[in-house]
Amino acid sequence: MMNIIDIKDWGLGLSEHVLIAGPCSAESPQQIETIAKGLKGSPVELFRAGVWKPRTRPGSFEGVGAEALEWLQIAKDILNVPVTVEVAKTEHVDAALKAGVDVLWIGARTTVNPFSVQEICEALKGTDIPVMVKNPINPDLQLWLGAFERLNKVGIKKVAGIHRGFSDPYEKRYRNKPEWSLPIHLKRMIPGISVICDPSHIAGAREIIGAVSQRAINFGLDGLMIETHHDPDKAWSDAKQQITPDTLKIIYESLIFRKNVD
Ligand code: PEP
Ligand code: MN
16 A cells, blocks of 8 residues: 555645646746746646656757756746656756755656666655656556555655656557546556646647646546646747647636536
8 A cells, every 4th residue: 555645735735636837848047937927827836847858869959957947946936836847867856856846757758667767766765755757658557556656665655647648659639649547547556646637748739738638637637737838839849739828828717627516
């Protein structure tokens, strides 16, 4: 039995329908400032930005690196919310902890590798920072589950899953096939765990972010992580799937959340 601390009890003011927003990649202090200002007045509760970008093939933008960690303070000041970055190596964990990042996340290309996950866990020993774990690229629930077990073994109890879809060479509609039964199954395997949906990486196209978000809510997932950029077409990574802060507000307003009816 795993020991899980509910997202509402992480001490960060996050709700049961947490909205995480921010750019795929941190590009400059000005970009972070513009996006954070745009998000003001939206229900965003946690600001995301990739600082180290795991690219499938070499040659594309690989992130600004540790320098960008300082820029996150700009978003914190403007929005008064905690911030989260992706970590894939022990050096990332050390730098993020030192910079006061509030929440870490493990990306899909890292969850597939138990050696990497274990190294991250060793670097996290003795801390109680919340860690969100994206599903592995491939539809293997055991790998996803294993990452949570490894985290729990080093004492990390503040954990949540992120459903970002699964790679499938025959999939046409989505960038990553949702396979909704898998995150639902994970929620059954780890009682009490929140699983947040990342419609951006499932969709791969901004036109269907709203529809995928609504599906996630209908399936009972616990929140949304949506890539947001002030000028999506010019984004340095994942340009096609990012939406503006204004579009995010419109989409969020249109979502229908389940009411608790007894
Ligand atoms: C990201 O969140 O920008 C990212 C790289 O995601 P994933 O690990 O889901 O591909
Ligand atoms: Mn991205």
